[in-house]
């Protein structure tokens with residue numbers, strides 16, 4: 001293996017982006033921070049963890065806590081997608097977008113502000129500064145060192161056989177168990193001109209804000225980018241093959257978010273039949289061709305972003321040498337996160353199931369316990385709250401209404417709009433709702449879905465109630481401070497008690 005395989009890009013040439021130049025500097029800092037001696041080449045570890053994102057960090061720390069001899073192999077920056085290119089930078093951009101919106105409405109409160117254009121380089125610098133701050137509190141290298149974990153930052157790890165990994169540097173590591181935590185990357189559609197598109201990880205590398213942008217893919221990533229760029233003043237067109245935006249969410253969330261996006265002036269094209277090609281126009285703009293309602297459509301944009309999925313980072317992992325295969329761009333696992341080889345586990349985005357930080361953390365810990373103790377723990381993922389920072393926000397936990405009705409046609413559903421919530425009216429944030437779904441006896445909350453200000457925090461509180469198996473009648477009698485967004489939980493619980501049994 002040669003070191004120039006270390007960072008691979010579609011062209012085969014390393015791209016000197018803002019992000020990867022910083023990554024090299026960060027790797028140097030992280031290496032020099034380590035005061036543990038270079039691990040002995042001949043060491044056989046109990047557990048080798050590939051990747052130090054949320055899944056790998058959780059897996060390594062838990063395995064070491066259980067007394068295992070652990071090594072972590074990381075090819076890039078500690079912290080993985082979430083802190084470096086995913087949740088954290090997106091959240092800073094979402095805050096910036098909100099500030100733009102607040103400034104636009106400040107005059108209604110008697111505040112005289114003049115709206116200047118966004119200064120993109122300053123915004124990018126601010127994002128990087130906040131990312132660095134979050135990285136500094138995570139301190140993975142120090143936590144690994146204190147837990148006695150060896151950390152090797154010598155490029156990508158690849159399987160040579162089912163117990164041996166080779167790094168870009170040539171070093172080989174052997175382990176009794178391997179936990180694959182390699183995460184994923186944006187999927188570029190295999191269509192002509194795809195290289196003209198930007199992928200979400202490289203949005204901060206755009207030289208300037210686009211005047212017009214097409215975002216292909218209206219999942220969590222695409223929807224959040226749509227809000228951000230629209231708030232920054234770009235004319236946004238959002239396209240998806242799926243019949244509705246945020247297809248994995250409750251249908252009421254999709255409908256409310258699509259309506260809000262259209263009211264904000266975005267073009268939302270759901271249920272298109274396919275994107276066909278991208279072409280560069282003479283003036284540097286991009287002509288995007290797609291099909292909808294049986295017709296070819298074309299439109300011109302400054303920028304096209306492909307947010308069309310998140311395959312696992314497995315191309316260069318040598319899975320075949322370990323006897324493993326991928327299915328739909330992910331590593332299949334059993335409920336205990338074991339792959340087809342029982343000593344190799346795959347967790348986090350690498351197994352393609354629940355691609356969220358909260359899932360990655362939990363799966364990493366469970367896999368470590370199964371690897372070290374030989375247990376058969378599973379993940380109770382039905383309580384996995386998640387949401388996105390669009391305008392308005394959305395979030396959900398548990399079953400969607402469609403899913404609940406399949407299992408229990410007599411389940412009860414209550415929806416309370418934000419227009420009846422004092423705090424939302426006070427704040428002029430009246431768009432949204434909370435939907436609660438309970439079993440027919442109103443003993444178990446099956447799901448909760450919200451759109452609106454603080455939707456993610458509201459759903460988190462319902463999740464706590466669900467985790468504690470709180471009955472609807474108990475939730476209905478909880479006192480909520482006034483005036484809060486959480487108060488809508490009590491309102492929805494009381495509404496659930498009033499809903500007729502055959503609603």
Ligand SMILES: Cc1cc2nc3c(=O)[nH]c(=O)nc-3n(C[C@H](O)[C@H](O)[C@H](O)COP(=O)(O)OP(=O)(O)OC[C@H]3O[C@@H](n4cnc5c(N)ncnc54)[C@H](O)[C@@H]3O)c2cc1C
Pocket residue numbers: 050051052053054055056073074075076077078079080081082083085086087088090155156157158181182183184200221313316317347348349350354355356357358360
């Ligand atoms: C734009 C965006 C926004 C997001 N926002 C949220 C959010 O708000 N909330 C949320 O819960 N989730 C969010 N996510 C999802 C979240 O980032 C992922 O679910 C999470 O990071 C997965 O963790 P992981 O450890 O499995 O993988 P990653 O975080 O991707 O970490 C994988 C690590 O493995 C390393 N690696 C890969 N291959 C190798 C190899 N061969 N050898 C050595 N190392 C290797 C990588 O360098 C990386 O550091 C977002 C994702 C994106 C893209």
Ligand SMILES: NC(=O)c1ccc[n+]([C@@H]2O[C@H](COP(=O)([O-])OP(=O)(O)OC[C@H]3O[C@@H](n4cnc5c(N)ncnc54)[C@H](O)[C@@H]3O)[C@@H](O)[C@H]2O)c1
Pocket residue numbers: 189216217218219220221222224239240241242246247274275307308309310354355356386387388389
């Ligand atoms: N706030 C959050 O929690 C958050 C934010 C971002 C991402 N994530 C997670 O990361 C993972 C990846 O998210 P994502 O949004 O990047 O991918 P995704 O797979 O969730 O969504 C991709 C979207 O692209 C669409 N698509 C695919 N091919 C297309 C085509 N040819 N033309 C038009 N549309 C097409 C799909 O129908 C889908 O709606 C998800 O599991 C997501 O939950 C979470």
